[in-house]
Amino acid sequence: MSEEYKIKLKNVTKEYDLYRTKSEKLKSFFNLTKHDNVPHFWSLKGVSLTIYKGESVGIIGVNGSGKSTMSNIISGIIPQTTGFVDVRGDTSIVAISAGLKRSLTGLENIRLKGLMQGMSFAEIDAVRDDIIEFADIGDFIDQPVKDYSSGMRSRLGFAIAVHINPDILIIDEALSVGDDTFYQKCLDKIEQFKKEGKTILFVSHSLKQVEMLCDRTAWIHFGDLRMLGDTEEVVNAYRQFSADFKKKSAKGRSNYQKEKKQLQLNFDINAYEQQVAKETQEKEGIAEHEAKKATHNLFYGEVLPSKMTAASKWLILVALFVMLFFAFVTVSGHSVTKSISDPSVLLHPVYPKTSGAGQIFK
Known part of the structure; x- marks a missing residue:
């Protein structure tokens, strides 16, 4: 082998x-x-x-x-x-x-x-x-x-x-x-x-x-x-x-x-990390803080974050809000400038004028 x-x-x-x-x-x-x-x-x-x-x-x-x-x-x-x-x-x-x-x-x-x-x-x-x-x-x-x-x-x-x-x-x-x-x-x-x-x-x-x-x-x-x-x-x-x-x-x-x-x-991951750090300290004969640092790096050094940071969450929420805002602006027919200065206009859409047969729906 x-x-x-x-x-x-x-x-x-x-x-x-x-x-x-x-x-x-x-x-x-x-x-x-x-x-x-x-x-x-x-x-x-x-x-x-x-x-x-x-x-x-x-x-x-x-x-x-x-x-x-x-x-x-x-x-x-x-x-x-x-x-x-x-x-x-x-x-x-x-x-x-x-x-x-x-x-x-x-x-x-x-x-x-x-x-x-x-x-x-x-x-x-x-x-x-x-x-x-x-x-x-x-x-x-x-x-x-x-x-x-x-x-x-x-x-x-x-x-x-x-x-x-x-x-x-x-x-x-x-x-x-x-x-x-x-x-x-x-x-x-x-x-x-x-x-x-x-x-x-x-x-x-x-x-x-x-x-x-x-x-x-x-x-x-x-x-x-x-x-x-x-x-x-x-x-x-x-x-x-x-x-x-x-x-x-x-x-x-x-x-x-x-x-x-x-x-x-x-299962307690923190307790397990402490256990491994203690075993590392005894096996390698190194200081406690060095063993803890080495163990933490072993546990998380190769791992991508599974949970988003607070900043990332806020960024996504802001992006969603902006997307929704522009969607409402598009549907309302008002300009972006007017919608920002007076958001209430989004509740009163501007419908395009029609002619001919379309007038029946006025």
């Missing part, structure tokens, strides 16, 4: 605000009202891992554990809330209908995805027929994707992803649909990628597929990285957890899930 890494995550978190209504979300966006009561859900609670060049790494875990959130962060679909993310190379994610525009035809989606990956029209045309043959959806290639079945969307998405020559291939449950023939084609293609030394991230509920395809495996458990290591070891531990979980009563299983979800709701 190469010592060169392709993916590195350090202390990565992802927070979602659980707004109850669209109006509540809009008010929060402009901070027009207090929203302290809006619950915050942490899909990831400080995940750190390194994936090396040529590795095939499985990602397993129960539903809602944060697997897809992590794969979407790595592929650049969504940003992390805190932490360091370094992805070295072009990524291509394969999920059921991921990245496919439903209003476009299959052929148009091939062109669009190719252009988004930086391919030229000539390069897209060179692989177009191979993609169509691999997807095996027949004349549907010229039909809108919205008319496809989930299996057809998955086949097209997979075919596009593996033919645009990515450095890193991310497969998120994409092999859970489709017939056995296509499934075998996918496995053969993944094996080919492995032989070519490409890096593969494989998110799946199928432990057999993970065992077959992956060198190492990460077990994500309700936002935490519970285990990372040799695939056989991690999968066996996960199977044991699943067996123990199934032995619980229905109430016991429900209580366990509620407890874990509550921890994701109650």
Whole structure:
């Protein structure tokens, strides 16, 4: 295995605000009202891992554990809330209908995805027929994707992803649909990628597929990285957890899930940052203030602000007001100067004079 890494995550978190209504979300966006009561859900609670060049790494875990959130962060679909993310190379994610525009035809989606990956029209045309043959959806290639079945969307998405020559291939449950023939084609293609030394991230509920395809495996458990290591070891531990979980009563299983979800709701990012700073201080043997500064930079140095500044909010509000004002001026028929000096004239529009048949409406 190469010592060169392709993916590195350090202390990565992802927070979602659980707004109850669209109006509540809009008010929060402009901070027009207090929203302290809006619950915050942490899909990831400080995940750190390194994936090396040529590795095939499985990602397993129960539903809602944060697997897809992590794969979407790595592929650049969504940003992390805190932490360091370094992805070295072009990524291509394969999920059921991921990245496919439903209003476009299959052929148009091939062109669009190719252009988004930086391919030229000539390069897209060179692989177009191979993609169509691999997807095996027949004349549907010229039909809108919205008319496809989930299996057809998955086949097209997979075919596009593996033919645009990515450095890193991310497969998120994409092999859970489709017939056995296509499934075998996918496995053969993944094996080919492995032989070519490409890096593969494989998110799946199928432990057999993970065992077959992956060198190492990460077990994500309700936002935490519970285990990372040799695939056989991690999968066996996960199977044991699943067996123990199934032995619980229905109430016991429900209580366990509620407890874990509550921890994701109650996660304190500030307390976590302090914990990491303390660990950094002890490990590096540096002063407390230096550890805090280094940790804060690690948490937020690579992160774009997820919430707008007060100045930006005011700027947008002013821009909206100006746009509305000019719209009213245009409709009223008055001049801008007159409307500014006497805004009340906007309530008394000037209608253009008409002649002939139009006079009947006077």
